Amino acid sequence: MQHVDFVLEREFIELNQLLKLAGVVDSGGAGKHLVAEGLVQVDGHEELRKTCKIRNGQTVTVGDVEIKIR
Helix, strand or coil: CEEEEECCCCCCEEHHHHHHHCCCCCCHHHHHHHHHCCCEEECCEECCCCCCEECCCCEEEECCEEEEEC
């Protein structure tokens, strides 16, 4: 599994934008597509809200990529 540490510089980031900025996808639209297909987990639970607010301390998993928010 690939691990990515993402440093959050504000209160939250929307899930689709996180996927883009962490390098999992090339665009926010591609991130929305992954979320809509049920391929993204937040803290171990499937997340279907494309603009879900991700905050410090959470973990996002997409396939074999795990993103830890710091």
